[in-house]
Amino acid sequence: MFDEPLFRYMVNRRQLSLADVADRMGVNEATLYRKMKGKSDFTRAEIQNLKNILDMSNDESLKVFFAEKLT
Incomplete structure (x- = not known):
């Protein structure tokens, strides 16, 4: 299972936005969101x-x- 709050913390820790991360990955921001939401x-x-x-x-x-x- 993906830990979204921890992932967002890691992104913020690097002073990046999710758009920055998607760009560096070479994917559309919507693609990154779909993966984050499972x-x-x-x-x-x-x-x-x-x-x-x-x-x-x-x-x-x-x-x-x-x-x-x-649980």
């Missing part, structure tokens, strides 16, 4: 690219892209 999945290449763009550690990227939902 309407389509991030590819491995996109996850690696985002990890680099946002300067995430391995632990941070696991928390963002593979978060477990607690």
